[in-house]
Amino acid sequence: MTTARTSPARVRLAPQVRREQIIGAAQRLYADRPYDQVSTAELAAAAGVARGLINHYFENKRELFLEAMRQSVLMPVAPLPDAHDRTTEERTRATVEWILDAATTYGQAWVNASGAANLHGDSDIQAIVDEADDRAARLVLDAIGLPDDAHLRARLRPMAALTKAVCREWLQRKTFTRDEAATLITSSILLFVEEHTS
The missing domain is CATH 1.10.357 (Tetracycline Repressor; domain 2)
Structure with missing residues (x-):
């Protein structure tokens, strides 16, 4: 008997909560590796969001990095x-x-x-x-x-x-x-x- 694989349902979060979730994921990744070694796809995966959502909340990867930096320092x-x-x-x-x-x-x-x-x-x-x-x-x-x-x-x-x-x-x-x-x-x-x- 084959069991169908299902993707976990995406949870709808308030925009500010989702934004902070993405920043938190970026902080964790940048704590271990420099900016140029972390891809946008990795950032999205770590945050549990689609890659396009990164660009929805942040103009580009650099803007996300700077916000993660600001909150870390x-x-x-x-x-x-x-x-x-x-x-x-x-x-x-x-x-x-x-x-x-x-x-x-x-x-x-x-x-x-x-x-x-x-x-x-x-x-x-x-x-x-x-x-x-x-x-x-x-x-x-x-x-x-x-x-x-x-x-x-x-x-x-x-x-x-x-x-x-x-x-x-x-x-x-x-x-x-x-x-x-x-x-x-x-x-x-x-x-x-x-x-x-x-």
Whole structure:
């Protein structure tokens, strides 16, 4: 007796839900492989959609890649720790631990995506990474109780590159323990802002 094979029924999703499903699939693929090694057909298969639906939601493969990048580098995090009654050093350490908690959860995709500007050298990717770095600087300033000042943000933005490099050493290469990573990042932030905290 032959059993007829049936394709799984496609589920109709709200447009925003479907769009996020496609972006999530792209993030998973790009976490392991660079842009030019992932085809549109693979993206569609990973998302469980027809290839034409990728072009329905995104103008082209490049637009989907950039959106996946944007969401990866703007790493979701838990609420900032409440550290208003602590010293600047204690607030900074608590903030770094908060960043490392998020890196533990989102680390592989975040580290890979955050390094993509260097890998691809494209101005649109660099703009996304720059936006994320500026946002991170604002969050850190807020968390450690310093004003959102353009000069302070400029001092802290280079910390984003150091933080990503330290997270790569800790999460991928295993050359740092989490505590060593936290200590290095904390002491570096304090060095960058020390004239404003004394």
